[in-house]
Amino acid sequence: MTDETTSRSPAVAPAGFARKYRGLSDRAVAWLFIGPSIFLLLAINIFPLIWTIRLSLTNYRANRTNADVDWVGLRNYERILTDPDIWNSMQATAHFLIWTLVLQVLIGFGLAYLINKKFKGNDLWTTIIVLPMMLSPAVVGNFWTFLYQPQIGLFNYVVAFLSGVDPSSFSMIGDVNLAPWAIVIVDTWMWTPFVMLICLAGLRSIPDSIYEAAECDRASRWRQFWTITVPMTLPFLMLAVLFRGIENFKMFDLVVQLTGGGPGSITELTSINLKREAFEKWRTGYASAYAVILFVTVFGLASIYVKALNKVKER
Amino acid sequence: MKSIGLASVAAASLAVAFSGSAKAEDLTLCWASWDPANALVELSKDFEAESGHSMSFEFVPWPNFADRMLNELNSGGKLCDLMIGDSQWIGGSAENGHYVKLNDFFDAEGIKMDDFIDATVTGYSEWPKNTPNYWALPAFGDVVGWTYRKDWFERPELQAEFKEKYGRDLGVPATFAELKDITEFFQEREIDGNTVYGASIYTERGSEGITMGAMDVLYSFGFKYENPEKAYDMEGFVNGPGAVAGLEYYKELYECCTPPGSSNGYMSEGIDAFKSGQVALQMNFAFTWPGFESDANVGNGKTGYFVNPAGPDGEQFAQLGGQGISVVSYSDKQDAALEYIKWFAQPDVQAKWWEMGGFSCLKAVTLAPDFPQSQPYAQTFLDSMAIVKDFWAEPSYATLLQDTQKRFHDYVVAGNGTAQEALDGLVRDWTETFEDDGKL
Numbered sequence A: 001m002t003d004e005t006t007s008r009s010p011a012v013a014p015a016g017f018a019r020k021y022r023g024l025s026d027r028a029v030a031w032l033f034i035g036p037s038i039f040l041l042l043a044i045n046i047f048p049l050i051w052t053i054r055l056s057l058t059n060y061r062a063n064r065t066n067a068d069v070d071w072v073g074l075r076n077y078e079r080i081l082t083d084p085d086i087w088n089s090m091q092a093t094a095h096f097l098i099w100t101l102v103l104q105v106l107i108g109f110g111l112a113y114l115i116n117k118k119f120k121g122n123d124l125w126t127t128i129i130v131l132p133m134m135l136s137p138a139v140v141g142n143f144w145t146f147l148y149q150p151q152i153g154l155f156n157y158v159v160a161f162l163s164g165v166d167p168s169s170f171s172m173i174g175d176v177n178l179a180p181w182a183i184v185i186v187d188t189w190m191w192t193p194f195v196m197l198i199c200l201a202g203l204r205s206i207p208d209s210i211y212e213a214a215e216c217d218r219a220s221r222w223r224q225f226w227t228i229t230v231p232m233t234l235p236f237l238m239l240a241v242l243f244r245g246i247e248n249f250k251m252f253d254l255v256v257q258l259t260g261g262g263p264g265s266i267t268e269l270t271s272i273n274l275k276r277e278a279f280e281k282w283r284t285g286y287a288s289a290y291a292v293i294l295f296v297t298v299f300g301l302a303s304i305y306v307k308a309l310n311k312v313k314e315r
Numbered sequence B: 001m002k003s004i005g006l007a008s009v010a011a012a013s014l015a016v017a018f019s020g021s022a023k024a025e026d027l028t029l030c031w032a033s034w035d036p037a038n039a040l041v042e043l044s045k046d047f048e049a050e051s052g053h054s055m056s057f058e059f060v061p062w063p064n065f066a067d068r069m070l071n072e073l074n075s076g077g078k079l080c081d082l083m084i085g086d087s088q089w090i091g092g093s094a095e096n097g098h099y100v101k102l103n104d105f106f107d108a109e110g111i112k113m114d115d116f117i118d119a120t121v122t123g124y125s126e127w128p129k130n131t132p133n134y135w136a137l138p139a140f141g142d143v144v145g146w147t148y149r150k151d152w153f154e155r156p157e158l159q160a161e162f163k164e165k166y167g168r169d170l171g172v173p174a175t176f177a178e179l180k181d182i183t184e185f186f187q188e189r190e191i192d193g194n195t196v197y198g199a200s201i202y203t204e205r206g207s208e209g210i211t212m213g214a215m216d217v218l219y220s221f222g223f224k225y226e227n228p229e230k231a232y233d234m235e236g237f238v239n240g241p242g243a244v245a246g247l248e249y250y251k252e253l254y255e256c257c258t259p260p261g262s263s264n265g266y267m268s269e270g271i272d273a274f275k276s277g278q279v280a281l282q283m284n285f286a287f288t289w290p291g292f293e294s295d296a297n298v299g300n301g302k303t304g305y306f307v308n309p310a311g312p313d314g315e316q317f318a319q320l321g322g323q324g325i326s327v328v329s330y331s332d333k334q335d336a337a338l339e340y341i342k343w344f345a346q347p348d349v350q351a352k353w354w355e356m357g358g359f360s361c362l363k364a365v366t367l368a369p370d371f372p373q374s375q376p377y378a379q380t381f382l383d384s385m386a387i388v389k390d391f392w393a394e395p396s397y398a399t400l401l402q403d404t405q406k407r408f409h410d411y412v413v414a415g416n417g418t419a420q421e422a423l424d425g426l427v428r429d430w431t432e433t434f435e436d437d438g439k440l
Helices: A002-012 A015-021 A026-055 A075-081 A084-115 A122-134 A137-147 A154-163 A179-204 A208-216 A221-249 A253-258 A270-279 A284-314 B002-018 B035-051 B062-074 B087-095 B103-109 B118-125 B156-166 B176-186 B209-221 B241-257 B267-275 B286-293 B334-344 B347-355 B378-385 B397-412 B419-436
Strands: B026-032 B054-060 B082-086 B137-140 B144-149 B189-191 B194-200 B279-285 B303-306 B323-327
Touching: A026 A284, A075 A284, A084 A122, A084 A179, A084 A221, A084 A270, A122 A179, A137 A154, A137 A179, A137 A253, A179 A221, A179 A253, A208 A221, A221 A284, A270 A284, B026 B035, B026 B062, B026 B334, B035 B054, B035 B286, B035 B334, B035 B347, B054 B062, B062 B082, B062 B087, B082 B087, B082 B334, B087 B118, B087 B323, B087 B397, B103 B334, B118 B137, B118 B323, B137 B334, B144 B209, B144 B286, B144 B378, B156 B176, B176 B194, B176 B209, B176 B241, B176 B279, B194 B241, B194 B267, B209 B241, B209 B397, B241 B397, B241 B419, B267 B279, B267 B286, B279 B286, B286 B303, B286 B378, B323 B334, B334 B347, B397 B419
Parallel strands: B026 B054, B026 B082, B194 B279
Antiparallel strands: B082 B323, B137 B323, B144 B279, B144 B303, B189 B194
């Protein structure tokens, strides 16, 4: 056996390679493996971040390469933080983020709980429910504009059927009071299945023996739900909230297709606002400062959240 | 035999040497994706046959056209050899060196700007404006005008009802006040078993829609971009009483007389609304008109055309659209691109361009005696082109445009604040931009 292994060695590692790297320490080998990854990380993440911070301190405009670039210090940051339009955009994002998370967690968990039960057609229903998240956001945005159409839209007709109001009397994406809810509804429709799948994984990871032990202790269904199901799926739920929270903080395509940020600026989320500043108004320095502020916000919130998630897991 | 062979080789070499400047190139022309672009593809086949060059085309849908093409120009991209860019790009493209200056070429080839409609030369070619510095050849004249359902207007029962209600005949409106009466008359009216609405107007938020539509009205109500006596002095001109009245009118028109769900509509939504028989009137650029003539629902004489009506004081202007064709300075095939412009400027090519649905800007075509009768909309196009005004063409036009989009949509569609507040805010936004540019 020993002979066989020895005789195979040269075939596994070419002689030249072995000679060249013979005597490398573990640390050197480790660097050899992670070096390319670190290089790529620096090149495509860290360098652009540092460059963005640098640009944020200037009045640079990417559409005027011939113009002088002046150092403006923290002026861009000051302008952003005192701009009421930016705060309106933050509010719109917060409204969208909070409501989509609340609805997706509640509905997603509910669906997962139901799908977790054994019943005929379980697999078929699971497939049907996850269909929306397989579609392109641009396609979803586009066809929901038709569903929301006051004269021919199915959504308006369903609401009219249930409430008795005239279907053409309200416009989901043209009314300042309804448009923020219109985008929440579509995102919830599309991404609740994702939350459901994560919750389903959590529910299926709970051993049956725990429920059997609870049955022996004569714990009620309600008590089993609150003391076994919820705590044991909580880390999964929190993970789903983290994923959806980060995704929805940078939401762009779906909302652009649906409302274009309107009516007015009521659904102009920060990512849409940032894109307009950067690539329509071409205020590159200003947009860089805006991006840095958003990055710090997301990074800070995500860090706090991940710490909380780890604590929940440790319990 | 050998000498014949040598002579043949020598002749071929000479031929190649002399044709060095006419080397066959593959030119790429960039434009928006719309009907006129398809017509240009057909027209350009003549150029390919005559010149030996081949043509490729890069067409981008209107909502993404500016984003895509300005990115291309700003990054010094070589994708486009020829660019039919929007009129507002001329300032930035000239100052940032994206376009080749064409004065020497025009002089050498005998192309005279006086041969083109004056407004198109100013709008599409000149930078700075009203100076003889040319960066493009006027390629496609366009202007915002109106279409109406002539067949509905001619119905005796509607004519009688309208006359009884408004005391005048149902016909093409001469003023915006009359236009509003007509739209109110048709709003939610039953025609042939369908509910129809007054008008389709521009309300799009994302690119330039609501600005083009509202400005089309505001000009005739007294809006001016700046003090004619002092550049960039906007107070009282952008937000004067006339401009405020104009913006209030546009909001009233949106609220009273457009189909439900018209909160984000631009050119294509207008075309759909008109062709489907949803509206009696439609605001849209002239490029859409040939499509109505050939449409099964609204063609065959059912559609009429009229110039933007006059405002309360009789002033009458219209929003300029259209584009000039430029040579991109980053192109490696500038000689061949200039050949294309030389070919395109010829009167017979321009005449064919008009026949194919392209709106020629050459006076030899538009001032020909038979031009007004050449198409049902020809006279309206000519009359509209005589009263055009255009948005800022400054290098910062995109910032100025986005600020306008936001202010107008916030007031007209979202119903936030007053027209005075919207226009006061616009003056503040524009002032800040011009201050950043060092122009104030």
